[in-house]
Amino acid sequence: MWRSLDLCQIVRPLRALDSWWHRLQMNSKLIFEYVFSRDGDDLGWLKAEVHTPRFSGRNGAWVQWQDLADFTASLSRFPIESGSPAVGEWGFGEQGQYTEITQVSIAPKGSTGGLVADVLLADWYEPTQRCSTRFETDYPSLARFQQEIEHMVRDRLGSAALHGFADSR
Known part of the structure; x- marks a missing residue:
């Protein structure tokens, strides 16, 4: 005997499958992990x-958690305008020169609503050692990344990943 199904019983598994398939197609990612300093100040190692x-590539940098929160807030803008991208930039100043x-x-x-992530990572101790790359992403992936960063900072654990696609040729 057939029983009636709630629409949610059909839609939820389809959404999960769509999310899984979407991530399967992605071949690029940016991962953040933030470790708060033990002395209780506003700095942590990103x-x-x-x-x-x-x-x-991978690196680490001393970053104030508030600066990470500001970057996270900028990710919620829709649409992100070409003349005003969402930018997170961290480094240090020494003898009047910023690195x-x-x-x-x-x-x-x-x-068409697509996004591109440009990423530059330099070594904290040897800044001339650097990696620069880019990959395409989308607003749903960006929204997940934003939420993961918020959870990471609030809960003081975990990581955040922005998934995307880059040509392998």
Whole structure:
């Protein structure tokens, strides 16, 4: 005997399958992990890793959690305008000269609603050692990344990943 199904019983598994398939197609990612300092100040060590088919790199930088929160808030803008990308940039100043260590820029890709993530990672102790790459992403992936960063900072554990796609040729 057939019984009636609630629409939610059908839609939820389909959403889960769609999310799984979407991530399966992604071949690139940016991962953040934030470790709060033990002395209770506002600084923590932001670990960053980027993986694309052609490049990968990782680094770490001392970052104030408020600066990470500001970057996270900028990810919620919709649409992100080409003249005003969402940018997170962290580094240090020494003898009047600023050195970028970690930079992430999220900007629109064309007019179809796609996004591109440009990532620069440099070594904290040897900043001339650096990796720069880019990959395409989308608003749903960006929203998940934003939520994961918020949870990471609030709960003081975990990591956040922005998934995307880069050409492997």
